Amino acid sequence: MLIYILIILILGLTYLFRKSLSKKLCNLIIIYIYIILSIVGGIRYNVGTDFELYESIFNRSTTIVYSSDFVEAGYLYINQVLFQLGFSFQFLLLIVSLFINFNFIKGSKKYNDDVLGFLFFFVTTGIYFSSFNIMRQAIVISVFFLCINLFINKKYLPFTLIMLSSYLIHRSIIIVLIIVFLCIIKTRIHPLRLFLTGLFIVLGIINFSNNDLIMKLFFFLPDKYQIYSSSIGNLDGINLINLVLPTIILLLIFIFYNKLIIKNNKNFIFIRLFLIYYILLVFSTKYIDFYRVAAYFEITLLVLIPQILDLIKLKEKWFVDLVIVVLFSTYIIIKLLLGHYGVVPYDYNTNFLLNE
Structure with a gap:
């Protein structure tokens, strides 16, 4: 240590x-x-x-x-x-x-x-x-x-x-590439509203669904990817402490959303990827295999945290x-x-x- x-x-x-x-x-x-x-x-x-x-x-x-x-x-x-x-x-x-x-x-x-x-x-x-x-x-x-x-x-x-x-x-x-390209699809719904809708759905699935529903998602994937269903039945998800930092960053994104976009329009993609990361992370609290995909988008923290700090104007x-x-x-x-x-x-x- x-x-x-x-x-x-x-x-x-x-x-x-x-x-x-x-x-x-x-x-x-x-x-x-x-x-x-x-x-x-x-x-x-x-x-x-x-x-x-x-x-x-x-x-x-x-x-x-x-x-x-x-x-x-x-x-x-x-x-x-x-x-x-x-x-x-x-x-x-x-x-x-x-x-x-x-x-x-x-x-x-x-x-x-x-x-x-x-x-x-x-x-x-x-x-x-x-x-x-x-x-x-x-x-x-x-x-x-x-x-x-x-x-x-x-x-x-x-x-x-x-x-x-x-x-x-x-x-x-392969799964990550699909998600990344979905991020560039333009929608009339504000990304933050879309995120909140997705978050409520995920929370509903976590609290009220059984494992069989999640297992079926993996059957649509090729055989090579079905190995990720191996621990779906294991309810030992990630520890809730892993949500502390992402939740704080999420709140700051809600506060500074427009300023982040004005600061750099490329942040639009990073914000979307972060929102996906957060949803997958919440999923991971019950189904740990979702963290394998979430880990790819954890890198958004490294881009967004410094830019959020730059927006905090203190002498x-x-x-x-x-x-x-x-x-x-x-x-x-x-x-x-x-x-x-x-x-x-x-x-x-x-x-x-x-x-x-």
């Missing part, structure tokens, strides 16, 4: 003083933080709820026969190549960690020049820690974040081709920054201590070769 607190402390301090730092120094700090985050994620050992599963896949990769209802072909092939080259699972973790964090940092520059601020929210919203668990999906999510700007700029073909290639890593991207801006650091740092530390993400306690391993 100490390593996480140190990371949060470093990011909190850089967030507070980032505006007084030179551009050259900021870029240097970004590189150092990138290396730190990647190493911590890359050398972790038995950290994360899915660690043993992914380690087992790697160690058996050369003997596993590909099946459409198991791990995706692209991810399996990467495991096989690294294993045959003599690298260990730990080396795969390091490569994946470097790749994911690079995509997020590179992608952040497309929406905001404040990369140090972005890194603070990347960690304190929990997105960084999520990558310790949903590793295959985190790879695709990072690519999605890097490339969503193509979609916003109406470069639909390259965006679609890149994301379809991610199908080789995690098949859920004592330093005080706002201090409050943000305290609140977000406390929020993520509490979640970690409560066992969210399964990353506590932290242990590490630096053996990158199989024969070590």
